Amino acid sequence: MKTILQANKISKTYGKKGTAKYTAINNLSFEMNEGEFIGIMGPSGSGKTTLLNMVATLDPLTDGEITIDGNSVSSMNEDQLSDFRSQNLGFIFQDFNLLENMTVFENIALPLSLQNKKLDKIQSSVHQVASLLGIGDITEKY
Numbered sequence: 001m002k003t004i005l006q007a008n009k010i011s012k013t014y015g016k017k018g019t020a021k022y023t024a025i026n027n028l029s030f031e032m033n034e035g036e037f038i039g040i041m042g043p044s045g046s047g048k049t050t051l052l053n054m055v056a057t058l059d060p061l062t063d064g065e066i067t068i069d070g071n072s073v074s075s076m077n078e079d080q081l082s083d084f085r086s087q088n089l090g091f092i093f094q095d096f097n098l099l100e101n102m103t104v105f106e107n108i109a110l111p112l113s114l115q116n117k118k119l120d121k122i123q124s125s126v127h128q129v130a131s132l133l134g135i136g137d138i139t140e141k142y
Contacts, residue, residue: 001033001034001035001036002033002034003031003032003033003034004032004033004034004068004069005031005032005055005066005067005068005069006030006031006032006065006066006067007028007029007030007031007054007055007064007065007066008029008064008065008066008067009027009028009029009063009064009065010025010027010028010029010054010061010063010064010065010066011023011025011026011027011028011061011062011063011064012024012025012047012050012054012059012061012062013062024047024050025047025050025051025054027063027064028051028064029064040052054066055068056085056089056091057073057076057081057084057085057089061074068084068088068089069088071084071088086111086114086115087115100142101142102142103139103140103141103142104130104135104138104139104140104141104142105126105130105139105140108126108129108130108139109122109123109125109126112125112126126139127139
C-alpha cells in the first residue's frame with residue numbers, strides 16, 4: 001500500500017518566549033495509507049483540532065515533519081503551502097462554509113477558477129462532482 005500521509009515526531013506548542021506555554025501535541029508519529037480511514041477521538045482540549053489543522057497545513061508545526069503524498073509540507077513557505085492546498089487537498093468542514101451570495105455551482109467552481117482553470121474544464125468538473133454527490137439538480141440554488 002502507498003503511504004499518503006506521514007507524521008514524524010510532530011509537536012505543537014502554543015505561547016511565546018517568556019509566557020506560559022501549552023503543548024497541544026507532543027512527539028506524535030503515525031502513517032496513513034491509501035484507502036485507509038482514520039478516526040481521531042479524544043476529550044475536549046486533547047489536540048484533535050490542532051492535529052487536523054497541522055495535517056491540513058493550516059497551522060505550522062513546532063517540531064517534526066509532515067509528508068503528504070511524498071511532499072514534505074513542513075519545509076514549505078506560505079506561498080508554497082497555499083498552492084499545495086489548492087491543488088492537492090480538499091476540506092469538508094462541520095459547517096458548510098459556503099458563500100451565501102453564490103450558487104452551489106459557483107461555490108464548487110470557485111477553487112478551480114482561483115487555479116486559473118479553463119471555463120470548459122471548470123464546468124465539466126463541477127457537473128461531474130455534483131453528479132457524484134447527487135446534487136446535480138440544485139446547482140443553481142443559493
